[in-house]
Amino acid sequence: MTEVKMKSLRDAYGQALADLGAENENIVVLDADLSGSTRTSIFAARFPERFFNMGVAEQDMVSTAAGLAAAGKIPFASTFAVFASGRAWDQVRQSVCMGKMNVKIVASHGGITVGEDGPTHQALEDIALMRVMPNITVIVPADAHETAAAVRRAAQLSGPFYIRTARDKFPVLLREDVEFTPGKAARLREGTDVAIIACGIMVSKALEAAEVLSNEGVSAAVVNMSSIKPIDVEMIVSMARETGAIVTAEEHSIIGGLGSAVAEEVSETEPVPVIRVGMRAAVGSSGAPEELLNLFGMNTEAVVEAARKAIGMKKEPAATQAKTVMTG
Amino acid sequence: MMNDIDKLKEISRNLRKDILRMLHAAGSGHTGGSLSAIDMLTALYFSRMRHSPTPGASGPRDRFILSKGHGAPALYAVLAQSGYFDKKHLMTLRKVKSILSGHPYSPSTPGVEVCTGSLGQGLSISNGIAMALKLNKSDERVFCMMGDGETQEGQVWEAAMTAAHYKLDNVTAFLDNNGLQIDGVVKDVMGIEPIGDKWRAFGWEVYEIDGHDFGQILDAVDKAGRTKGKPSLIWAHTVKGKGVSFMENKVAFHGKAPSREELDLAMAELDAA
Ligand SMILES: Cc1ncc(C[n+]2csc(CCOP(=O)(O)OP(=O)(O)O)c2C)c(N)n1
Ligand SMILES: [Mg+2]
Numbered sequence: 235m236t237e238v239k240m241k242s243l244r245d246a247y248g249q250a251l252a253d254l255g256a257e258n259e260n261i262v263v264l265d266a267d268l269s270g271s272t273r274t275s276i277f278a279a280r281f282p283e284r285f286f287n288m289g290v291a292e293q294d295m296v297s298t299a300a301g302l303a304a305a306g307k308i309p310f311a312s313t314f315a316v317f318a319s320g321r322a323w324d325q326v327r328q329s330v331c332m333g334k335m336n337v338k339i340v341a342s343h344g345g346i347t348v349g350e351d352g353p354t355h356q357a358l359e360d361i362a363l364m365r366v367m368p369n370i371t372v373i374v375p376a377d378a379h380e381t382a383a384a385v386r387r388a389a390q391l392s393g394p395f396y397i398r399t400a401r402d403k404f405p406v407l408l409r410e411d412v413e414f415t416p417g418k419a420a421r422l423r424e425g426t427d428v429a430i431i432a433c434g435i436m437v438s439k440a441l442e443a444a445e446v447l448s449n450e451g452v453s454a455a456v457v458n459m460s461s462i463k464p465i466d467v468e469m470i471v472s473m474a475r476e477t478g479a480i481v482t483a484e485e486h487s488i489i490g491g492l493g494s495a496v497a498e499e500v501s502e503t504e505p506v507p508v509i510r511v512g513m514r515a516a517v518g519s520s521g522a523p524e525e526l527l528n529l530f531g532m533n534t535e536a537v538v539e540a541a542r543k544a545i546g547m548k549k550e551p552a553a554t555q556a557k558t559v560m561t562g
Numbered sequence: 563m564m565n566d567i568d569k570l571k572e573i574s575r576n577l578r579k580d581i582l583r584m585l586h587a588a589g590s591g592h593t594g595g596s597l598s599a600i601d602m603l604t605a606l607y608f609s610r611m612r613h614s615p616t617p618g619a620s621g622p623r624d625r626f627i628l629s630k631g632h633g634a635p636a637l638y639a640v641l642a643q644s645g646y647f648d649k650k651h652l653m654t655l656r657k658v659k660s661i662l663s664g665h666p667y668s669p670s671t672p673g674v675e676v677c678t679g680s681l682g683q684g685l686s687i688s689n690g691i692a693m694a695l696k697l698n699k700s701d702e703r704v705f706c707m708m709g710d711g712e713t714q715e716g717q718v719w720e721a722a723m724t725a726a727h728y729k730l731d732n733v734t735a736f737l738d739n740n741g742l743q744i745d746g747v748v749k750d751v752m753g754i755e756p757i758g759d760k761w762r763a764f765g766w767e768v769y770e771i772d773g774h775d776f777g778q779i780l781d782a783v784d785k786a787g788r789t790k791g792k793p794s795l796i797w798a799h800t801v802k803g804k805g806v807s808f809m810e811n812k813v814a815f816h817g818k819a820p821s822r823e824e825l826d827l828a829m830a831e832l833d834a835a
Contacts, residue, residue: 262697286693286728294720297683301690304625304675307697309690324680325717329687332677333668 240403241378244342248273250382255281264311266295272312272342296322300329303336315341315357330394331367338388344398345485347523356518362490364396371416372463373397376437377407383414402523405438419466425455428541429473436483443537474504479544488512507547509540567776574604577639578805585819588656594802594815596636598740605779607640615645629684630709631665646673682715692730706735711743714752725793726765733793734786740802761795773798
């Protein structure tokens with residue numbers, strides 16, 4: 235295998251944002267005393283007059299962003315994912331989403347790969363919290379290139395966005411010129427026995443899992459479902475039809491995130507087994523990112539295991555079933 | 563010819579009637595806080611704010627944000643009177659498919675800038691608009707209306723810091739200090755005093771007025787407009803339920819619409835006023 239390049243999603247965000255700032259005077263940026271961590275500091279250094287540090291005040295930051303949007307600006311507001319989605323939930327709901335304000339929330343430090351900072355700082359609920367909002371587009375990019383593409387697209391499209399980046403570096407999976415369209419998933423690998431639908435860091439784990447499965451003679455498709463909302467229903471349905479078994483994989487609670495979103499669509503359209511890989515424990519722990527992914531079952535082995543289980547749950551075709559009954 | 567103040571008094575007397583009629587028709591809603599704020603809204607919309615109901619109209623546009631969103635009937639009354647929508651809509655308040663939601667909901671109501679109702683967010687929004695106006699080198703101004711109970715929300719104080727930090731002298735906030743909230747007297751529920759000292763300590767210029775005296779309201783708005791380098795708070799002493807004797811200072815009329823009899827009595831009082 236060729237050596238995997240690692241690249242930071244937040245770096246990609248910071249750079250894309252600064253580039254956008256040079257192209258469009260209407261881009262303004264807000265941060266809540268984490269500009270170094272979220273990488274809005276790159277924009278801040280280049281366009282100080284269009285950068286607003288709001289201090290440690292996420293609720294104020296989000297509503298202020300709504301005001302900037304009401305007056306025609308395109309505000310990007312950043313902080314850690316726990317604070318953006320949790321601390322300012324009501325502000326995102328009322329100030330931003332209900333009025334369809336053109337506010338882009340780009341939250342860094344999503345998921346368990348926050349690592350050493352521990353449970354209080356690991357956002358494992360943010361996708362659920364944001365996905366339920368009205369009028370919002372929720373994106374969990376798979377790598378640095380997709381992050382840049384999503385940020386650019388968000389700036390072009392009107393309305394609220396939530397984009398989740400990460401503290402850790404992720405493997406580069408996609409081409410530098412990858413395009414991002416809300417509601418469009420991408421097939422990264424074809425397969426017939428099971429479909430692994432993943433987002434964020436788990437897309438790279440899904441690809442590894444597909445490789446492992448292929449060595450066992452199992453053909454697994456891999457889908458990058460970076461657009462959590464709107465979700466690509468068509469892709470989900472065709473995966474269910476083509477493979478008859480689905481695994482979802484995300485760096486998030488199994489409650490309310492990508493797995494839930496996929497299961498919701500599958501159960502209403504093309505019911506097949508859906509096994510969710512994600513956070514099953516109540517809370518995380520301090521530790522190194524890779525160590526935590528292993529400890530809490532968000533790794534390649536967990537995806538492989540889930541694929542085997544999903545395939546095992548497939549209903550036998552009706553004809554075979556009837557025969558079994560007769561002979562039995 | 564009527565002078566400005568007599569004209570405003572006449573308008574607000576009629577808007578009070580609109581407020582009571584729409585609330586009676588709705589059968590629910592916030593009477594007390596709409597009546598305590600209506601004189602200030604009247605002064606803004608019919609004397610001081612530069613605005614037009616025509617979408618995309620040229621010329622400066624000052625903004626108003628009703629942070630205490632439950633005062634929506636007062637906002638709807640001034641918007642209808644200003645021509646943002648037909649007055650006939652007022653009688654559809656809070657009804658299915660009406661353009662007038664129980665609390666301000668911008669997607670459906672012309673003239674409503676943002677959604678409010680969950681208290682404490684409007685001052686932050688006003689600041690954001692003010693920051694954008696400053697970036698645009700515009701002299702347009704932003705006015706915000708807060709309730710006194712509302713200032714128990716922590717976000718209000720985050721926003722108070724922000725407005726001073728960014729020297730948002732294009733922000734003028736009104737504090738509708740009627741002394742009451744839902745569970746009783748503000749001072750008993752959760753004291754907010756000393757009001758003037760607090761806001762001054764947060765870096766604001768404070769103008770203390772009688773919020774039902776048009777001369778004082780207009781004067782304060784003008785002074786706030788001349789205040790440079792910091793935001794202004796117009797600390798308005800008001801009476802909840804103002805203008806209807808049996809509603810004045812009554813906690814019970816915070817979130818209660820007038821019955822048929824109460825409406826008739828109120829109309830008679832306002833006609834005689
Ligand atoms: C965040 C939030 N919490 C609670 C409420 C319910 N509520 C509506 S009005 C109100 C009291 C507001 O008192 P005040 O700001 O003094 O309003 P006024 O007296 O002007 O009507 C409360 C608690 C709300 N709308 N928003
Ligand atoms: Mg009050």
